[in-house]
Amino acid sequence: MxxxxxxxxxxxxxxxxxxxxxxxxxxxxxxxxxxxxxxxxxxxxxxxxxxxxxxxxxxxxxxxxxxxxxxxxxxxxxxxxxxxxxxxxxxxxxxxxxxxxxxxxxxxxxxxxxxxxxxxxxxxxxxxxxxxxxxxxxxxxxxxxxxxxxxxxxxxxxxxxxxxxxxxxxxxxxxxxxxxxxxxxxxQKALYHAATVMACNNLVALLAMSKQMLAEADIDQGQQDQILNPLIRQTVDNYLNNTDPAAILTGPISRGDHNTVEAHLDALSSLSQWRNAYAALGEVAVGLAEQQGYASDDQLEKISDLLARATDY
Ligand SMILES: NC(=O)c1ccc[n+]([C@@H]2O[C@H](COP(=O)([O-])OP(=O)(O)OC[C@H]3O[C@@H](n4cnc5c(N)ncnc54)[C@H](OP(=O)(O)O)[C@@H]3O)[C@@H](O)[C@H]2O)c1
Structure with missing residues (x-):
């Protein structure tokens, strides 16, 4: 028929x-x-x-x-x-x-x-x-x-x-x-699709960048995987167990450690592609840290300023 x-x-x-x-x-x-x-x-x-x-x-x-x-x-x-x-x-x-x-x-x-x-x-x-x-x-x-x-x-x-x-x-x-x-x-299709690309393809790109940064820090390939794989697994497990990102964010931005963020940006000063990615994602992390309420407003403002000054765009 x-x-x-x-x-x-x-x-x-x-x-x-x-x-x-x-x-x-x-x-x-x-x-x-x-x-x-x-x-x-x-x-x-x-x-x-x-x-x-x-x-x-x-x-x-x-x-x-x-x-x-x-x-x-x-x-x-x-x-x-x-x-x-x-x-x-x-x-x-x-x-x-x-x-x-x-x-x-x-x-x-x-x-x-x-x-x-x-x-x-x-x-x-x-x-x-x-x-x-x-x-x-x-x-x-x-x-x-x-x-x-x-x-x-x-x-x-x-x-x-x-x-x-x-x-x-x-x-x-x-x-x-x-x-x-x-x-x-x-x-909304293009925006929806961009979101799925962020969770899949760009996540792969982010992991690739993380490995490249370890290589730049003179850590050999076998060691890179030993460092990153448990960390990636743990982070993804945490996310899958509790899909509220604000509930699982840890690290210097969550704690308000602006000196640590400044040191990271200094280390990335001649590596603009990585620094821009770090700063853009860091701004998202600042938003999550505000929801968490562990770091003070003053600390998060300092971090936000550092990140804004670090970007090329
Ligand atoms: N692959 C995925 O995982 C996936 C997931 C979700 C959505 N999609 C969507 O699904 C669609 C197809 O993706 P795909 O990965 O299946 O592509 P694909 O494997 O590359 O297959 C495309 C097919 O289209 C044929 N083709 C190309 N131009 C044509 C034309 N002008 N007239 C007639 N046939 C033509 C090709 O023929 P020949 O073999 O003769 O070259 C090929 O058989 C896309 O819209 C993609 O965004 C794909």
């Missing part, structure tokens, strides 16, 4: 929809995993995979083999009708792919066009001539190895936004594969 099964009334009322055809443009790490999970889910909605279109036909064939359903297609002109269009190309191709899809004439009223970018909202999907619904669902999961993701996806949070007529059904579908769906405002 194809688009005839998803009239706008059935999209509004997911329980009415029993069979959806999902076609995927950009079947890479995430796209193939989602297609296979959707295919194998056991909810009231039965899924068939329609077509897979990648940059190269070989890549589309590989995606079909992994998913176990659907057919590989060589170009956009050969696309056939589907109910749900999963656009899972890299972010910078989404808009162009959606425009081409819109111009292809294959879309039908009531179709859902969905992308999975973390930072972009559904508003980048422009479908001027169709009565289709637009949405984005960002699964907070690393799809580095699709085979592993098949068994680890359940429990991942999924940020959902877009047209109301689509989000109800998508909440149902992503919940059926184990996603913890939550709504996100379209205008």
């Amino acid at each position: 194809t688009s005839s099964s998803v009239k706008s009334s059935s999209v509004n009322s997911p329980a009415v929809t029993t069979h959806l055809t999902v076609s995927c443009i950009g079947g890479g790490h995430l796209g193939t995993t989602l297609c296979r999970l959707l295919l194998e889910q056991q909810s009231d909605i039965r899924i068939s995979i329609g077509q897979l279109l990648n940059n190269s036909f070989e890549s589309s064939l590989k995606a079909v083999e992994f998913i176990g359903d659907g057919s590989a297609v060589k170009d956009r002109e050969r696309l056939k009708p589907a109910d749900l269009w999963l656009i899972t190309t890299p972010d910078n191709a989404i808009q162009e792919v959606c425009e081409a899809l819109s111009e292809s004439g294959v879309l039908a009223p009531g179709n859902i066009v969905l992308h999975c970018s973390g930072s972009l909202s559904s508003k980048i999907i422009r479908l001027p001539d169709q009565q289709c619904y637009r949405a984005s669902v960002h699964p907070i999961h690393s799809f580095a190895d699709p085979l592993i993701s098949l068994s680890t996806f359940a429990g991942s949070s999924c940020a959902v936004e877009g047209d109301d007529q689509a989000t109800g059904l998508l909440n149902q579908l992503f919940s059926s594969i184990g996603g913890n769906c939550f709504p996100i405002q379209s205008a």
Whole structure:
């Protein structure tokens, strides 16, 4: 069954929809995993995979083999009708792919066009001539190895936004594969995504910086790991046991030790990238220390002044 099964009334009322055809443009790490999970889910909605279109036909064939359903297609002109269009190309191709899809004439009223970018909202999907619904669902999961993701996806949070007529059904579908769906405002997607980058990618960068600073202090690599690993583990455990950051902050800023902070900034005086990072994060720590109330206002003001004077920007 194809688009005839998803009239706008059935999209509004997911329980009415029993069979959806999902076609995927950009079947890479995430796209193939989602297609296979959707295919194998056991909810009231039965899924068939329609077509897979990648940059190269070989890549589309590989995606079909992994998913176990659907057919590989060589170009956009050969696309056939589907109910749900999963656009899972890299972010910078989404808009162009959606425009081409819109111009292809294959879309039908009531179709859902969905992308999975973390930072972009559904508003980048422009479908001027169709009565289709637009949405984005960002699964907070690393799809580095699709085979592993098949068994680890359940429990991942999924940020959902877009047209109301689509989000109800998508909440149902992503919940059926184990996603913890939550709504996100379209205008807040970039900020939301930046927050997840801070907790994941930038945390890695921060740990890399910490190691580089130890190396600069002439501490060899084996010793660096012995110093940092227990500290990192303990800090992350403390955070996971009590997710109020003000409850777990320790160290010189928490204690109001402005002389220590001054010594750190002096040691970093010729290393501006590290000093700027230290000062920016230190300002956040001052805010937490104010909530804790261990250090006096006077001590925290001195620290804040030192940090402000230390930055290059
Ligand atoms: N990977 C993750 O962990 C993750 C997590 C959350 C969200 N996301 C989001 O998921 C989306 C896909 O990411 P990914 O990591 O799965 O990407 P990916 O593994 O690089 O796969 C992208 C796929 O898109 C195809 N493609 C590229 N440009 C295309 C075009 N113009 N037309 C048709 N197909 C095209 C590629 O085809 P070829 O193979 O032929 O080059 C490839 O199969 C992105 O929006 C990303 O932000 C990813």
